[in-house]
Amino acid sequence: MTTVVPVSGGDFRPYEVVVGRGLMAELGERMAPLARGRTVVITDETVGRLHGAAALASLKAAGVHGRLLTVPPGEGSKSFAELERVIDRMLAFQLDRKDVVVALGGGVVGDLAGLAAALFMRGIDFVQVPTTLLAQVDSSVGGKTAIDTPRGKNLVGTFHQPRLVVADIDVLATLPERQLRSGWAEVLKHGLICDADFFDWLSGEGAAGAAGDPGALERAVVRSVEIKSAIVGEDEKEAGRRALLNLGHTFGHAIEAELGFDETKLTHGEAVALGCALAFRFSVEIGACQPEEGAKVKAALDAAVLPTRLTQVGAFRAAALVKRMAGDKKAEGGRLTLILARRIGEAFVSKDVDAAAVTAFLEREIAGR
Known part of the structure; x- marks a missing residue:
């Protein structure tokens, strides 16, 4: 069974959190109405090996052009250096303001990709596809994006709400x-x-x-x-x-x-x-x-x-x-x-x-x- 939880209120545009099984195969179909241009799927190297091909295949089947951008796994990627590298790659891909970022991974990827989307050309749309339980129940919902500094965790960031969250319970089977x-x-x-x-x-x-x-x-x-x-x-x-x-x-x-x-x-x-x-x-x-x-x-x-x-x-x-x-x-x-x-x-x-x-x-x- 698939459950759709609406998120609305305040000044942000309403969006849906879709929870169920087998949703990775439906990612492209669910994203098609949002993807007016291209997508870049930001993920870490571990998640990319597990789920990157399936995500890209689903996008392609729905007529959405996507490409993969990987970062090293772990909290160390929530840094100014990695944020700069991600944004530089987005510029090299010649993304524009109609394109969409897909955050495929756990909380680290979601925070980093969300912040990159918020900063790129003063803000472009992004979609959360959380692949850890922690990200599905917490960090993928609510629009908090951030990186760490040596002085503390999540001290540099902004609020940038996703356009959609797709939480596939099946991917949790790959978690340690x-x-x-x-x-x-x-x-x-x-x-x-x-x-x-x-x-x-x-x-x-x-x-x-x-x-x-x-x-x-x-x-x-x-x-x-x-x-x-x-x-x-x-x-x-x-x-x-x-x-x-x-x-x-x-x-x-x-x-x-x-x-x-x-x-x-x-x-x-x-x-x-x-x-x-x-x-x-x-x-x-x-x-x-x-x-x-x-x-x-x-x-x-x-x-x-x-x-x-x-x-x-x-x-x-x-x-x-x-x-x-x-x-x-x-x-x-x-x-x-x-x-x-x-x-x-x-x-x-x-x-x-x-x-x-x-x-x-x-x-x-x-x-x-």
Whole structure:
């Protein structure tokens, strides 16, 4: 079954997120109404080998001229150097403002290709074809595009909404087990933010999705996209409610940065999982949330083989982590902003959080207490 989730609101042009199986073969047909000129399919070398030929064949069958542009796999491609190279290749291909960029890959490719599309000739259309679970439920929807700098993750970017998102559940079968679990962290996050019933399903029958069950994955992707699209429609540029989608990310991004964005040590989804566990434990510590809620979150993350303790992933200094958190995009005037929780399904934005309290909390976490 194919599900179409509309995304609309704010000042951006409405678009659809199509979720189902066997959609790669339909890519050209679905893109034909948008592709007034040519397309360039931006992907990484790994995804290009797996799915590049199928994407180009589908485009060709629908009469859409496409060509492949590959980048190295991994977070390192979200850089000024790779962005410059991609845009230079787009210029060499003699693309114009009627042409379309296709982002075929995970979050790195989607962020990089989306930013290149936003900058090229002051903005051309692009289509997201996410090939990882994490990208299907999170980064492909909402229009955030960005690259990293040595000072932090996603600090240079813009909002550029896609014209279409095509999420083929079948391509998830090619994911390594660790990458699938990494995406599951973002699925759980959506339940933690605003849907306790969804979280309960994910923790029970739906947990089969973390092990690759296609039916559970499809339901999880559809519900995650529904949650995210509703929030994005209310608050495209994160002036208020959209910040809730960053549950786990302030802690998580700081941890990733301290580890040098090395996905062999910690994937982004693993960092989000750990960040969610920390956010709930900190919420318990300040009296915002009951201890049993934090215990349920830890149990669900443990069941998905995701980290819940800093001691599981490396050695850290609390002061260094808090310094990173103070540089987060949500921080204001150097003061900490955290997404915390009153209970599962009820997250909230907490501004001007006491940095000393967070430091003391992290020191105890680092000590394993």
